[in-house]
Amino acid sequence: MIMDLQATDKQSAIEEMVQRLYEEKIISNIEEFKAGILAREAQTSTGLGDGVAMPHAKNAAVLQPAVLFAKSPQGLDYEALDGQPTSLFFMIAAPEGANDTHLQALAALSGRLIDADFLTKLNQAQTPDDVQMLFAEEKETTEEPALQENLAGDRPFIIAVTACPTGIAHTFMAADALKKKAAEMGVEIKVETNGSEGIKNKLTPEDIKRAQAVIVAADKKIEMNRFDGKPLLNRPVSDGIRKTEALITEAVSGNAPIFHGDNQDSSEESTSSTSLGQEIYKNLMNGVSHMLPFVIAGGILIAISFMVDQFIGVPVDSLGKLGSFNPQAAWFNQIGGAAFGFMLPVLAGFIAMSISDRPGLVAGFAAGALASSGGAGFLGALVGGFLAGYVIVFLRKIFANLPKSLDGIKTILFYPFFGLLITGFLMLLINVPMKIINDGLNNFLGSMDGTNAALLGILLGVMMAADLGGPINKAAYVFGTGTLAATVTTGGSVVMAAVMAAGMVPPLAIFVATRLFKNKFTQPEREAGLTNIIMGLSFVTEGAIPFAAADPFRAIPSFMLGSALTGGLVGAFGIKLLAPHGGIFVILLLSNPLLYLLFIVIGAIVSGVVLGLLKKPSH
Numbered sequence: 001m002i003m004d005l006q007a008t009d010k011q012s013a014i015e016e017m018v019q020r021l022y023e024e025k026i027i028s029n030i031e032e033f034k035a036g037i038l039a040r041e042a043q044t045s046t047g048l049g050d051g052v053a054m055p056h057a058k059n060a061a062v063l064q065p066a067v068l069f070a071k072s073p074q075g076l077d078y079e080a081l082d083g084q085p086t087s088l089f090f091m092i093a094a095p096e097g098a099n100d101t102h103l104q105a106l107a108a109l110s111g112r113l114i115d116a117d118f119l120t121k122l123n124q125a126q127t128p129d130d131v132q133m134l135f136a137e138e139k140e141t142t143e144e145p146a147l148q149e150n151l152a153g154d155r156p157f158i159i160a161v162t163a164c165p166t167g168i169a170h171t172f173m174a175a176d177a178l179k180k181k182a183a184e185m186g187v188e189i190k191v192e193t194n195g196s197e198g199i200k201n202k203l204t205p206e207d208i209k210r211a212q213a214v215i216v217a218a219d220k221k222i223e224m225n226r227f228d229g230k231p232l233l234n235r236p237v238s239d240g241i242r243k244t245e246a247l248i249t250e251a252v253s254g255n256a257p258i259f260h261g262d263n264q265d266s267s268e269e270s271t272s273s274t275s276l277g278q279e280i281y282k283n284l285m286n287g288v289s290h291m292l293p294f295v296i297a298g299g300i301l302i303a304i305s306f307m308v309d310q311f312i313g314v315p316v317d318s319l320g321k322l323g324s325f326n327p328q329a330a331w332f333n334q335i336g337g338a339a340f341g342f343m344l345p346v347l348a349g350f351i352a353m354s355i356s357d358r359p360g361l362v363a364g365f366a367a368g369a370l371a372s373s374g375g376a377g378f379l380g381a382l383v384g385g386f387l388a389g390y391v392i393v394f395l396r397k398i399f400a401n402l403p404k405s406l407d408g409i410k411t412i413l414f415y416p417f418f419g420l421l422i423t424g425f426l427m428l429l430i431n432v433p434m435k436i437i438n439d440g441l442n443n444f445l446g447s448m449d450g451t452n453a454a455l456l457g458i459l460l461g462v463m464m465a466a467d468l469g470g471p472i473n474k475a476a477y478v479f480g481t482g483t484l485a486a487t488v489t490t491g492g493s494v495v496m497a498a499v500m501a502a503g504m505v506p507p508l509a510i511f512v513a514t515r516l517f518k519n520k521f522t523q524p525e526r527e528a529g530l531t532n533i534i535m536g537l538s539f540v541t542e543g544a545i546p547f548a549a550a551d552p553f554r555a556i557p558s559f560m561l562g563s564a565l566t567g568g569l570v571g572a573f574g575i576k577l578l579a580p581h582g583g584i585f586v587i588l589l590l591s592n593p594l595l596y597l598l599f600i601v602i603g604a605i606v607s608g609v610v611l612g613l614l615k616k617p618s619h
Helices: 010-023 030-043 101-112 116-124 128-141 148-152 169-185 205-210 237-242 244-253 276-312 316-321 327-341 343-356 359-373 377-398 404-448 453-466 471-482 494-516 523-537 541-550 552-572 583-589 593-614
Strands: 047-049 056-059 066-076 086-095 157-163 188-195 198-200 214-218 232-235
Touching: 010 030, 010 066, 010 086, 030 056, 030 523, 047 237, 086 116, 116 128, 157 169, 157 205, 157 237, 157 244, 169 188, 169 214, 169 237, 169 244, 214 237, 214 244, 232 237, 232 244, 237 244, 276 327, 276 343, 276 377, 276 541, 276 583, 327 343, 343 359, 343 377, 343 541, 359 377, 359 404, 377 404, 453 471, 453 494, 453 552, 471 494, 494 523, 494 541, 494 552, 494 593, 523 541, 523 583, 541 552, 552 593, 583 593
Parallel strands: 056 086, 157 188, 157 214, 214 232
Antiparallel strands: 066 086, 188 198
């Protein structure tokens, strides 16, 4: 416990509490645990209101589960949900791989902290013994009462689901607040929590059938189709804590919108608190999060294949086969290439699934595959994913009036077949203009060969970063490889060197940005930033795709600026390259390796800093 917290602002409060946990040997690494705390704060402030904050993290730096209590006599600005000063802090430290004991303790703790009288007593506590005594007394008097009165059937009955991104504090706080307020209002309620230890107090079909309304207080996706046909309020989890009475009042009033699941138009569901932009972002993130492991694992294995070939050796006249020339390298390349081949289908498939649930998966995967084979790249897969999802939404409306007896066949036959058919034809149409653009770019670049090398390098750099593996990127790359044949005897191609250097910049820029601007990225994004070192050094531009897809209007211009700078510098200094791929693993095939690496570092720093300055704090 810290009974006299000295901090006067949020950052210093976190640092003071983390330092105390380190001194008490609860955590082994201050920076690692603090990074977890800040990553959670970036999602949503854990300043819950009423003067209470519950910062928490679960990571490898925690040696043993613990809760630190701190009291600030003067209070401080912790960016609380109610905008008021915070004076009571409960910092929760949970080790990775731990059982759910700490979560059970948290659920009990959150129940105490919605009691105004109890909070008043905590603020008046002077010693650690006073605090311990308060919790001991509260434990004896706050056993959850049985619901025997609820069985009489003369009280309104509603159900609720609470969930937050980490599944810790807000999940249980909202659940306890709903249960307490419902009891005060004479309303029977059953609350399901979707926490980090799984689903607790799961709603049964009988509960759902009996309930007159549903409250969903969640900031992540939950199982929604089970509520088809029920009046439903869909709100952020913070509303479950701060606007409890208003939620319950609206739920029992009979005015809640009717929710429609798979068998109806999903666009009619309650969206009063969810903007179009938030919905697009949520759907996009579903695709990106599922795609990321394919990009990382596949890219690293491909990079290893280049390293193996470079180590064993490849004849000059076979440099076009770098990464697959020797059998040992080819094994890695084949495995990594297989994972990379799934990247765009997975992106599009899970975007579509986020929009229209499982019926959208088939059409989405097919859209991603068609985007890949048709030259539309990751931008085409993005479009295809949303297209597939809304095609299924459209089909739901078309098939809404079919007899109930056909509900089963709709999911396994009608949606997949017609969704695939319509999406497939639309994607074929989308791929046509993309191919025209690709061919036009190749012809344009061909006409510029031999002109100002710096200007050409700038143009190629912009193209390499414009769509990160899409048709524009591929046009620049194909143009670069096409210049190699005529330059083997003269030491290599300046164009190919500019193309590869510019393509290495975006992933390295992600690393720079996630290191210099940690508060702008979530913990998983910062971890992915580390893997982008390998991606960038291996000339795997696609490593930056998840970040570009998540924030294209800030990320792509930032990448283009740094890549253009690097490409222009390489062209201006006439650096030549003999290999068509390989990144740092073909460094010996460059005419000036040190200068080449310097230009890449300059471009990566410029892009990373610009991205960090433009990007909004993670939330």
